[in-house]
Amino acid sequence: MRLPAVAIAAAFASGLLLGLHPAVARNAASSLLLSILFVGITVLLLSGILFVRIGRLVFAVGASLLSWAMLGLLGVCIAEQPRSADHVISLMERGQVPLKMPLRWHGHLRDEPARLPWGYGYEIELSGVEFEAMLHSTQGGLRLSFTPRPDGECPPDLHAGEEVAVLTEAKRPQVFRDEGAFDRRAYLAQQKIDLVATLRAAKLIERIGLPSPTIGTLLAKARKRLRDEIDELFAGTPQVAGVLRAMLLGDRSFVDRAEAADFQKTGVFSRARCGRLARGGPRVCALLGGKKA
Numbered sequence: 626m627r628l629p630a631v632a633i634a635a636a637f638a639s640g641l642l643l644g645l646h647p648a649v650a651r652n653a654a655s656s657l658l659l660s661i662l663f664v665g666i667t668v669l670l671l672s673g674i675l676f677v678r679i680g681r682l683v684f685a686v687g688a689s690l691l692s693w694a695m696l697g698l699l700g701v702c703i704a705e706q707p708r709s710a711d712h713v714i715s716l717m718e719r720g721q722v723p724l725k726m727p728l729r730w731h732g733h734l735r736d737e738p739a740r741l742p743w744g745y746g747y748e749i750e751l752s753g754v755e756f757e758a759m760l761h762s763t764q765g766g767l768r769l770s771f772t773p774r775p776d777g778e779c780p781p782d783l784h785a786g787e788e789v790a791v792l793t794e795a796k797r798p799q800v801f802r803d804e805g806a807f808d809r810r811a812y813l814a815q816q817k818i819d820l821v822a823t824l825r826a827a828k829l830i831e832r833i834g835l836p837s838p839t840i841g842t843l844l845a846k847a848r849k850r851l852r853d854e855i856d857e858l859f860a861g862t863p864q865v866a867g868v869l870r871a872m873l874l875g876d877r878s879f880v881d882r883a884e885a886a887d888f889q890k891t892g893v894f895s896r897a898r899c900g901r902l903a904r905g906g907p908r909v910c911a912l913l914g915g916k917k918a
Contacts, residue, residue: 636690640697644705649698653705662699666692713751713765713819717797722754722761724820727794729755730767733836737785737849739876740856742863744772745780747830748818749789766817767795771824780827785845788834795822848874 643649652658669692676685708715716722731753739746747769753760769791771780783789798810798821813821824830836842852870859866870876 632686632690633693636693637697640694640699641701643694644698644701649702650705653702654707659699659702662695662702666695666699669695709764711762711764713754713763714797716761716763722756722763724794724796727792729790729792730795731755731760731788731790731833732767733788733834734783734785735766736845738780738783740853741770744770746770747783747789747791747824749791751820752788765819767791767820767822768813768818769793769822769824769830771827771830773827778827780824780830781832783830783832784842785849786836786839786842787832788836789830790833791822791824791830793822793824793829795820797821848876852876 644653669688673685673688673692676682676688713722717724722728730749730751732749732751735748735750749767749769751763751765751767754763755761773779797819798813800810813819851874855866855869855873856863859869867876
């Protein structure tokens with residue numbers, strides 16, 4: 626039973642390695658290459674089904690393994706696709722959108738606002754930004770945090786899928802500076818977050834559109850209800866509630882502010898720090914909980 630799984634994994638890994646070859650990586654954005662891969666995978670799948678029906682199992686296995694290898698190659702090519710010209714990072718690199726001043730960002734909420742220990746968290750799928758009295762179309766993700774004051778007003782009641790406009794000074798996440806430090810930019814990039822910002826006042830975010838409900842928004846509301854129920858059941862043990870939200874709902878908000886310390890405790894940084902402190906000998910690495918790099 627294990628042999629087919631091993632063969633599939635080996636074929637898929639071979640496709641991944643082939644996709645990392647410089648000759649292939651240079652042409653990863655080629656529409657011709659992507660089209661050939663899609664057509665080839667389809668042909669191989671249909672051929673495998675045909676071979677199974679006529680009893681040619683050896684040919685069916687070969688077609689299946691080739692399709693898995695091409696799937697791995699296709700995955701690498703898709704992952705290497707360049708950012709679009711209107712992506713917020715591309716606009717920033719070309720100097721078309723400065724990030725050293727407050728701008729009015731437009732977009733829609735990816736999920737229900739998260740209730741955090743220090744306030745509220747919003748994830749916005751950007752659609753535009755106002756600059757020089759013009760609305761420029763843009764793409765990307767913005768994570769917005771808001772800490773209400775005791776005597777201040779509460780933010781508006783927003784929900785997933787609603788179009789919003791927020792006036793704030795956005796910036797890129799902290800960059801990886803030290804090999805033993807937490808790479809926050811890479812961590813947020815995995816969640817498709819390109820910019821982070823802090824909302825200074827509740828009135829600086831407003832609802833500008835009410836889209837019709839979709840399956841995604843309904844699922845987001847259901848996830849929010851489950852998060853609230855978990856928080857109520859484990860109100861006395863917030864760490865347990867955070868782990869349950871992460872395991873059951875994929876929620877990562879409980880590591881948003883203290884992720885570096887939490888990951889250090891679990892030894893995620895051990896390998897990087899051992900590489901930096903290798904001259905301290907094996908004993909130093911053993912104390913850090915990892916192996917010498």
